[in-house]
Amino acid sequence: MAEVVSFHKENGASLVRVERVGAVLRLTLNSPPANALSIAMMSALSDELDRASAAPDVRVVVIAATGNLFSAGHDLKELTAHRADPDRGREFFEKTLRMAADLMLKIAGLSQPVIAEIDGLATAAGCQLVATCDLAVCTDSSTFCTPGVNIGLFCSTPMVAVARAAHPKQAMEMLLTGETIDASTAKDFGLVNRIVPKQYLRQVVDKYASVIASKSPQALRVGKATYRAQAGLPLAEAYETAVAAMTENLLMDDAKEGIGAFLGKRMPEWTEK
Known part of the structure; x- marks a missing residue:
């Protein structure tokens, strides 16, 4: 409703x-x-x-x-x-x-x-x-x-x-x-x-x-920002931007939880509300 x-x-x-x-x-x-x-x-x-x-x-x-x-x-x-x-x-x-x-x-x-x-x-x-x-x-x-x-x-x-x-x-x-x-x-x-x-x-x-x-709010935030940031860059710079963003994303709580849930065959519980 x-x-x-x-x-x-x-x-x-x-x-x-x-x-x-x-x-x-x-x-x-x-x-x-x-x-x-x-x-x-x-x-x-x-x-x-x-x-x-x-x-x-x-x-x-x-x-x-x-x-x-x-x-x-x-x-x-x-x-x-x-x-x-x-x-x-x-x-x-x-x-x-x-x-x-x-x-x-x-x-x-x-x-x-x-x-x-x-x-x-x-x-x-x-x-x-x-x-x-x-x-x-x-x-x-x-x-x-x-x-x-x-x-x-x-x-x-x-x-x-x-x-x-x-x-x-x-x-x-x-x-x-x-x-x-x-x-x-x-x-x-x-x-x-x-x-x-x-x-x-x-x-x-x-x-x-x-x-x-329903997806990880941390991943959504990183994903949108990175997409916008790399869109107008030359290929090599775009990859540098994406590598830096994905490295930081891997260090976040939601990535740790999401990967653990996938490997453990369970539903993830996102920590950021």
């Missing part, structure tokens, strides 16, 4: 719904129909990620959304309103984009794995959010795009995440054409891991998350 922990509210409307199911924390963007990554939404999501980072009993984080649209990306009305500023919006534009970049870096740097649960359209910075998460599961009717080029605004910041998740030429295809791709194409491109029927989405994600949450 899910425990509803809290809501972030703005002008009486809930922005992020927070639930706990065992060791799994579910953060749901709750500002339909667009679930835009406004300043308020990014602030609320960032605050919850900070709380998750400080919670040793949270093993996995899921980012989902209400409604028929995962996220439309940045709030274009919010951005446009600042064109009347004395600097034509420069300060606010930079604040918005830096806040989004910091949010993506926070997800990447979070010790817990983060799973995106997508049902509907993930566009622009919404697609960036999906690409940034460690894993992504979507419905068979979900779609994805980086359409900035269609409105004279190349999706440069979404590009950073998409280019690291998708194959280079396919990432460029999305960015240059601005066209919407379906779930099957997104899986082929590398943006999502699994595609499921709409009625089974939460069930599959919950099972996926619970399986990961």
Whole structure:
């Protein structure tokens, strides 16, 4: 049974719904129909990620959304309103984009794995959010795009995440054409891991998350950090990073317990909660 922990509210409307199911924390963007990554939404999501980072009993984080649209990306009305500023919006534009970049870096740097649960359209910075998460599961009717080029605004910041998740030429295809791709194409491109029927989405994600949450928290923390650290390195440096990380991992209590349990043909009991 899910425990509803809290809501972030703005002008009486809930922005992020927070639930706990065992060791799994579910953060749901709750500002339909667009679930835009406004300043308020990014602030609320960032605050919850900070709380998750400080919670040793949270093993996995899921980012989902209400409604028929995962996220439309940045709030274009919010951005446009600042064109009347004395600097034509420069300060606010930079604040918005830096806040989004910091949010993506926070997800990447979070010790817990983060799973995106997508049902509907993930566009622009919404697609960036999906690409940034460690894993992504979507419905068979979900779609994805980086359409900035269609409105004279190349999706440069979404590009950073998409280019690291998708194959280079396919990432460029999305960015240059601005066209919407379906779930099957997104899986082929590398943006999502699994595609499921709409009625089974939460069930599959919950099972996926619970399986990961059952693993050693020490191993999960080391694994995610090492994966991120080695990803952009030359081969030899990547191996040096991995050797150092795995040596330290072998010295941890969970590795000692896990190997002992395997050799003793019993279930491990993880020491870090």
